[in-house]
Amino acid sequence: MNFSVITSQFWSLALQGLSLGLIYALVSLGYTMVYGVLRLINFANSEVFMVGTFATLFIETHVLGYAINAPSLHGFKLIYTLFFAFVASMVACALLAILVELVAYRRLRARGANRLASLISAIGVSIFLLESMRIITISRPMTTPRLLDKWSFGTFHGANFRIDTMMAIIFPILIFIVLDQFVGRSRLGKSIRAVSMSEENSKLMGININRVITLTFCIGGLTTGAAAFLYTTVYENTVFNVGFSMGIAAFTAAVLGGIGNLRGAFFGGLALGLLEEFASAILGSQWKAVTVFTVLVVVLLFRPNGLFGEAVQQTRT
Amino acid sequence: MNKKIVSGLAIAAAATLALGVVATSPAQAAAKTSVSLAFEGPLTGGDAQLGQDQIPGAIWAIALYNAKNPKVKVNLVKADSQCDGTVAANVAPGVAANKDIIGVIGTSCSGEARASFPAFKAAGLTMIAPSASAVSLTDPKAPDRGFPVFHRVVAHDGFQAPALARYAAKGVTSPKFYVIDDMTTYGGPLAKGTLPTAKKLGTVVGTDSVPKGTADYTSVASKVKASGATVVIYGGYTTDAAKLFKALRDGGYTGILASGDGTNTSDFPGLAGKAAEGVRLTAADVPFDSLLTKAQLADFTKVTGIKVPGLYSTTAYNATNIFLDCITKGALTRSAIQLCVTNGSWTGAGGETIKFDRYGDIIGGAPVGGYLVKNGVIVYDSVA
Structure with a gap:
């Protein structure tokens, strides 16, 4: 064990943990939103993330035409390019998430199928997407061009406030605030909360259940797409199975925070990112997964519904 | 169990055994007009470039051999184990089950080799690895050693x-x-x-x-x-x-x-x-292009489509040539190949002598x- 790294690298690790954790949080929101209304885990969300990373890569290299070794961009061109890739990734993931809902959930729900059937069909969609991308890319990892030069705002006790790290911290916080407000205050947000509390009563109140569920998948896709863009911008690579480990981490974060709870997903992701960084630094990277899941089990032993409580009603914020 | 069934099974077993012996007898082997070698390594996946860099060496060696119109032509079978032991554990039994394959050029990665050993040992299928370099693969004390099927033309780690x-x-x-x-x-x-x-x-x-x-x-x-x-x-x-x-x-x-x-x-x-x-x-490799004449390099490019040979093309070429030499000498069964590879001596592309020790390493090692x-x-x- 190396505790000295805590004193020498505390702020650096904290910053990296925050950026990683907030990317987890965005994907985690995708899981928790769907769980809130359907009380089912959308296992295809990890592959929605994967498609988002490839969408970002595709936009940058094929639509905007930047070569892998293209020089970094500056000024308006940089902002325009990143914004375009960001929006494209979110839209691609939202559309895919809606498609997942239509294919894997809606038809089964309309026919009154067992809930497990939807779960299996979502896993089927996930495998379909994963294997399709494996075939398309012949399993090769792909790198994205470094369009954003990784300049630094400055350092604080060894922590390097790099532009990409700061983007991965600020963007998710802004997205979470907007989402939190949307679910808490808007008419559509209230519909989502109503459906999460009681589908039957929502129907009686005239809420279009299908519309709300589609909207929920769409929102989950948007947050997951944002995470995919940030991941690709920070780590500059992707591979057909990138969604697997991200999906496990984000689902863990959702459970840690309390699945079905927006704030739980957000802070669960944050806690997981910090935990991974500090566990890797203190115990060695090989102990990262062991530490994370040990902490998860311990937390669930004392708080079975997660840190913020599971209850679907918690979606009320 | 019914006596008739038991005796029937015994006859069937004896017939299978007899046919198996006939199938691998020298007389049958002599009648062969073609045999296959397999290349097992990563051809897709994150580490695909490792295999993609090596396989042209094998393809070119076989093309040169077949161009001489030998009595027994050689085919190359590609087995993609993705530098992943889990994948290799599924791929290797398929390779072993293909009776046309009498030798394996591979594997590229050490984890693949270890996972392939059970299938290849059971089938008596000789391997010559171009780049699997983990020490344990040839360590007589290691439980995961590849003896007697594993050999490598690369210096170990x-x-x-x-x-x-x-x-x-x-x-x-x-x-x-x-x-x-x-x-x-x-x-x-x-x-x-x-x-x-x-x-x-x-x-x-x-x-x-x-x-x-x-x-x-x-x-x-x-x-x-x-x-x-x-x-x-x-x-x-x-x-x-x-x-x-x-x-x-x-x-x-x-x-x-x-x-x-x-x-x-x-x-x-x-x-x-x-x-x-x-x-x-x-x-532990010498760049292949540094060993070739301009005409040879042009032919290599023509056959493989690769302009600059990648890493371990040389060792893949050497490994393939060892099998081809054994085939030329009439080793057309798996057991004959194993005997030939274990006891033979060859000159590599760089002029070095290649002879394997008891556990499959090159005697004297190789420069890094x-x-x-x-x-x-x-x-x-x-x-x-």
């Missing part, structure tokens, strides 16, 4: 690891080493094997093991920077090396970056981008080369 440490620290005053591995059959022992030499040359300020496939290397980068290391050695494969080296450079580390032959693939500079510049790599990434291309530098 007992040679490469000290050379990697020496080459990484070349020209560095009082080097401070930080050694990281990917926890694989190959990467773990290679990285640990550098430690004794590193301690002689300087000080080891830290070690870490990060599982292959990790996405985020920032915490490792922080630790390396905090340690004051001046030389980082990574035991692992290209994809993860690219991620790690990028994280280290982005994290402000400015010292030497070095890795072994698992990273020495032609796609590494593209994956690592600017972080690849100046990276020091080793490999040092390579540098310059302007986005891996170039041979010197003996490491």
Whole structure:
């Protein structure tokens, strides 16, 4: 064990943990939103993330035409390019998430199928997407061009406030605030909360259940797409199975925070990112997964519904 | 059990055994007009470049052989085990079940080799690996050794690891080493094997093991920077090396970056981008193009479509030629191939003598080369 790294690298690790954790949080929101209304885990969300990373890569290299070794961009061109890739990734993931809902959930729900059937069909969609991308890319990892030069705002006790790290911290916080407000205050947000509390009563109140569920998948896709863009911008690579480990981490974060709870997903992701960084630094990277899941089990032993409580009603914020 | 059934089974078993013997008898073997060799290695997946760099050496050797119109033609069967033991454990039984295959050029990775051993040992299928270099594969005391089917035409990591440490620290005053591995059959022992030499040359300020496939290397980068290391050695494969080296450079580390032959693939500079510049790599291989005449290189390109032969084309070519020589000498069954490979002696593409010891290593080892990434291309530098 190396505790000295805590004193020498505390702020650096904290910053990296925050950026990683907030990317987890965005994907985690995708899981928790769907769980809130359907009380089912959308296992295809990890592959929605994967498609988002490839969408970002595709936009940058094929639509905007930047070569892998293209020089970094500056000024308006940089902002325009990143914004375009960001929006494209979110839209691609939202559309895919809606498609997942239509294919894997809606038809089964309309026919009154067992809930497990939807779960299996979502896993089927996930495998379909994963294997399709494996075939398309012949399993090769792909790198994205470094369009954003990784300049630094400055350092604080060894922590390097790099532009990409700061983007991965600020963007998710802004997205979470907007989402939190949307679910808490808007008419559509209230519909989502109503459906999460009681589908039957929502129907009686005239809420279009299908519309709300589609909207929920769409929102989950948007947050997951944002995470995919940030991941690709920070780590500059992707591979057909990138969604697997991200999906496990984000689902863990959702459970840690309390699945079905927006704030739980957000802070669960944050806690997981910090935990991974500090566990890797203190115990060695090989102990990262062991530490994370040990902490998860311990937390669930004392708080079975997660840190913020599971209850679907918690979606009320 | 019914007596009739028992006697029927006994007759069927005897007939199968007799047919099996006939099928592999010398007389039957002599009638063969073609046999197959398999290339087993990563042809897709994250480490595909390793196999894609090697297979042209085998393709060219077989093309040259078949062009001479021999009595027995040779086909090449491609088996993609993705540098992954789990995949190899599924692929190898399929290769072993194909009775046309009498020898395996492979595997490329040590983990693949270990996972393939049960199937190939059971089938008596001889392997000659172009690049699987983990020491344990030929260690008589190791439980996962490949005896008697495994052979390799590459120096094992007992040679490469000290050379990697020496080459990484070349020209560095009082080097401070930080050694990281990917926890694989190959990467773990290679990285640990550098430690004794590193301690002689300087000080080891830290070690870490990060599982292959990790996405985020920032915490490792922080630790390396905090340690004051001046030389980082990574035991692992290209994809993860690219991620790690990028994280280290982005994290402000400015010292030497070095890795072994698992990273020495032609796609590494593209994956690592600017972080690849100046990276020091080793490999127990002599660049194939340096051994060929212009006419030979032109023919190699014509046959394989590859302009510049990649790493371990030479060893793949050597491994294939050993099988082809045995076939020329009339070894057309698996058992005959094993006998031939175990007892024969050959001259490699570089003029070196290749003869295997009892456990499958080249007697006398082989030199380890040092390579540098310059302007986005891996170039041979010197003996490491």
